[in-house]
Amino acid sequence: MDVTTYPMTIGQLSVHRDVERMPEERLWEANLQPLVWDVKTPCTVDDVWTALTALAGRHESLRTNYVFEADGSPRQFLGAQDAEEVMARVERGVADISELPALLLSKHQSVLDIYHGIPWRAWVITEDGTPTKVLYVVHHIACDGAGALIMQDDFHALLAGRTLPPPAGQPIAMALDQQGAGAFRLRAAERYWKRTLEAAPRLASREAGTPNEELIGVTMQTGIPLEAAHAGAEKLDVSMATVVLAAYYHAVRTVLTRPAVLLTAISANRFDPSMAGVVTSLTQWAPMLFEFDGTQSFAELAAKVHGKALNAFKNSICDPDYVVNIREEYFVKADPPVDKGFSTNVILAPPGFAPAVEQTARTVEFATPQRAWGPGFYFIVSGIDRINVAVRCNRPDVDQEKVAAILDVFQETLLEVAGLPAME
Structure with missing residues (x-):
């Protein structure tokens, strides 16, 4: 062999x-x-x-x-x-x-x-x-x-x-190629990670970042037709993925009353045509720091998030050993440590992928999640015809009531973008 x-x-x-x-x-x-x-x-x-x-x-x-x-x-x-x-x-x-x-x-x-x-x-x-x-x-x-x-x-x-x-x-x-002609991209990504974590908000104390032993898990069927949301995103001149990032940040900022939020998003890393059709694992975390005072309209917020997210995704292919080390430097060794923030994965079908459907009432269900490994607050947004959300949380500063409130604000924002009324 x-x-x-x-x-x-x-x-x-x-x-x-x-x-x-x-x-x-x-x-x-x-x-x-x-x-x-x-x-x-x-x-x-x-x-x-x-x-x-x-x-x-x-x-x-x-x-x-x-x-x-x-x-x-x-x-x-x-x-x-x-x-x-x-x-x-x-x-x-x-x-x-x-x-x-x-x-x-x-x-x-x-x-x-x-x-x-x-x-x-x-x-x-x-x-x-x-x-x-x-x-x-x-x-x-x-x-x-x-x-x-x-x-x-x-x-x-x-x-x-x-x-x-x-x-x-x-x-x-x-x-x-990554170890040869393309290595310069890895060095640029390393510099981006360091700048982002250096500027990220810190915990009040080292103990404040100790995860809860018991996970909070919740799923939400928003009932919002994905095609209506795509149409709303188009009016804002941003992608639906950007709408999700902006709405997620807005919900966390509103409920936890903190303007600065370190958000890490899964990047598919398939922007280059040479990578678009490769069957392998290309996904990595893209860190982005959002800090806005809440005076902007959602359209203005989405435009600002769009620019920051593009820069983050451009630098999301990064040597994971460097990421491990930089995380340890800022999340563990720093005193006080950097808040690990909030993570998300957006998996939405593109416009026109599925037939248009009617809006349905929202449902929310709390249950212990099957998976136990991963970020301290993981917000997964998926959809083929309607938008669904799954959350796993073990952050000590976010209880079930706050998780529910974050979902409420997120839902309200998506309804506004889609131009739809609430159906409870």
Whole structure:
């Protein structure tokens, strides 16, 4: 077997540094949320495996393993030389649709071996013997959310027998560029991180940052049609992602009465066409410091947030080892430490992706979150046709009442942008 190794990409190493901090019993949380693809082409089970075989051959990350050399350098290598070898080794099976709910839980909450094994598993889901869905579980180091959409489109095309052009890029080539011609971008990102954390608000004391042992979890179905929100964002001349960032900041500022907020957002890092089609993990945290006095209209706030967010995302590809060190310098060693702030992940379908739907009433439900690892206040906004929010919180200064109030302000702001009334 060819064991030639190459550097990890910045995105791969970023995921791995998170994995290293996870307790062994929580390592399954490094798996991407289970992907369930509808089978749109009449086919047999063997046809589905043929398409998945071609998918594994098309994207290197689906047959890549990872290793740390004796000197500690993080490396990657092709753990399977071709798609046929992948399919001979991968965990896979066939199940009736009645078994899908149990499979979703068990196959997601099971660790994938990214050092010696295949970094994904799949089940063909059938109804009366006919394939209707594919359950696909993949490790986050091999694929991020944007990459999952690329794989889904490729799978449908391959199953339908369409010929695809070569993929836009592969992780190994990307890693070599990042360590060579593209290294100047990493140095710029390091300077940006340091400037941002140096200016960020500090905690009142070291003890003020001690997380609560009990997590607060809440989900909110806003009932707001995504198309209406996109239309409102267009009138403000900003993206819907910017609207979410501005509304999130406004809600935290309003409820906690603090003008300065360190906010870290997940960046997909797919602005460059050479990176847009690569199936790997490119996501990293982009820190941004917002400090406005509240005298602006929301339109003015959104415009200011838009500019700051663009600068943050431009500098979001940063050496994760540098990020670990700079976080320790400001979040741990500094006296008083920097407030770790508030984190978010915005996963919204683009305009026109789904048919327009009617507004529905908002629902809010508190429950202990399934996942326990991650930021101290994590605000996840997602939507295909309507906008939904999930929050995980263990900040000592934010109780359930304040979480509810933050959601209330966020909801009110989105309704204003979408031009819709409240429906309770």
